[in-house]
Amino acid sequence: MSVFKFLGENDDWGSTPLSNYFINHFMLDAPGEYVKVYILGLKYCFYGNQIPLKELADKLFMSDLEIDKALKYWEKSGLVKLKYIDGEYTVEYLPVVPPSSNGHSLSLYDPQVKQAFEAIELTLGRPLTPTEMETYLSWVDEYGFSLEVITMLVSYCASKNKTSLKYMEKVAIAWHDAGLKTALDVEEYLKAESRRWQDYRRILKALGMKEEEPTEVQREMMDRWMDELGFDVDMIIKAGEECIAKLNEPSFPYINRILINWFNEGIRSVEDLESKKSSSKKKTAATSAFKAPKNYFNSYSQRTYDIEDLEKKLLAHSRGELNE
Numbered sequence: 001m002s003v004f005k006f007l008g009e010n011d012d013w014g015s016t017p018l019s020n021y022f023i024n025h026f027m028l029d030a031p032g033e034y035v036k037v038y039i040l041g042l043k044y045c046f047y048g049n050q051i052p053l054k055e056l057a058d059k060l061f062m063s064d065l066e067i068d069k070a071l072k073y074w075e076k077s078g079l080v081k082l083k084y085i086d087g088e089y090t091v092e093y094l095p096v097v098p099p100s101s102n103g104h105s106l107s108l109y110d111p112q113v114k115q116a117f118e119a120i121e122l123t124l125g126r127p128l129t130p131t132e133m134e135t136y137l138s139w140v141d142e143y144g145f146s147l148e149v150i151t152m153l154v155s156y157c158a159s160k161n162k163t164s165l166k167y168m169e170k171v172a173i174a175w176h177d178a179g180l181k182t183a184l185d186v187e188e189y190l191k192a193e194s195r196r197w198q199d200y201r202r203i204l205k206a207l208g209m210k211e212e213e214p215t216e217v218q219r220e221m222m223d224r225w226m227d228e229l230g231f232d233v234d235m236i237i238k239a240g241e242e243c244i245a246k247l248n249e250p251s252f253p254y255i256n257r258i259l260i261n262w263f264n265e266g267i268r269s270v271e272d273l274e275s276k277k278s279s280s281k282k283k284t285a286a287t288s289a290f291k292a293p294k295n296y297f298n299s300y301s302q303r304t305y306d307i308e309d310l311e312k313k314l315l316a317h318s319r320g321e322l323n324e
Contacts, residue, residue: 014047016039016042016043016046017046018039018042019096021096022038022079022096024127025127025128025129025130026077026079026096026129028126028127029126029127029129030073030077031070031073033060033062033066033070034069034070034073034074036060037056037060037062037067037070037071037074038070038074038079038080040056040059040060041056041071041080041091041093042093045091045092045093053067053068053088071091077129077131078094078130078131079093079094079096080092080093080094081094105140105141106137106140106147108133108137112147113137113147116136116147116148116150116151117133117136119151120136120150120151120154123151123154123155123158124154124158124163131165132165135165135168135169136150139172142176143172143173143175143176144176144181145172145175145176145180145181146181146182146183148182148183149175149180149181149182149183149185149186152183152186153168153171153172153175153186154168156171156190157171175189196223199222199226199233200214200218200219200222202233202237203222203233203236203237203240204218206237206240206241207237207240207244207250208244208250209250217252218252221252221256222236225256225259229259229260229263230263230268231259231262231263231268232269234270235259235262235268235269235270235273236255236259238270238273239255239258239259239262240255242258243255243258
């Protein structure tokens with residue numbers, strides 16, 4: 001009886017399963033060289049082959065260090081697991097599957113979630129990573145955000161060209177601390193923020209400084225002047241003018257001292273300041289109005305003395321002849 005023997009020695013006849021989820025949510029964001037490392041490694045993993053790191057590097061025309069960085073990138077992404085043994089590691093490929101809801105009140109498969117995430121992907125111009133989706137869902141439970149608020153948050157960050165998840169997390173915390181829960185809350189908050197930034201730029205422009213992006217320290221000082229000390233922009237500009245007149249350049253610490261002095265003196269408005277200056281001028285004028293005559297000392301009536309009589313008294317005093 002004839003026996004058919006199938007040989008699989010031709011490597012080109014096989015196929016390597018590459019998940020569409022990997023293509024849509026990982027490959028597009030990853031460096032091209034890292035993708036090559038992942039796919040070639042996946043092939044060896046799928047067929048149970050072993051290959052030294054150096055050989056893998058030679059095949060891809062990459063250095064050992066670049067291969068190492070690529071594998072650590074995929075480990076951080078949650079797609080491979082590196083096991084270190086005696087200074088070397090083996091690579092274990094993990095299943096590429098969509099993340100579960102992990103106990104969140106909303107699921108990735110909810111229609112409203114899909115719609116919100118599609119809108120976010122349009123805003124970012126790329127597919128969302130599993131980590132991003134997981135983080136957004138956590139905000140619903142942790143911060144009480146609606147999906148609309150999350151969509152607005154991403155749009156807000158994108159408008160500033162800051163779309164890293166780390167930056168978005170900072171914004172999410174700030175919005176939560178500000179008590180924002182609904183889209184209306186966010187709209188009012190952003191309007192107030194826009195007005196505040198207009199104030200920042202007006203102050204910096206008056207000081208002759210770059211008005212595009214004040215530093216965090218500058219923003220904190222201007223916020224303190226307006227919120228804690230209660231000064232309006234006009235008063236801050238007045239303080240800036242006095243600073244420049246004194247130092248020939250703007251100085252936030254010096255302006256801060258001026259405003260604190262005004263606050264302690266009860267000066268709150270431009271009118272208060274003008275009144276204070278007017279009062280000071282009157283006092284100065286009153287002081288300078290008095291002028292002593294040139295012979296002021298001689299204007300008093302002069303006494304006359306008998307020199308001989310004085311000599312007799314002094315002599316008698318020295319002899320003890322005068323009564324005390």
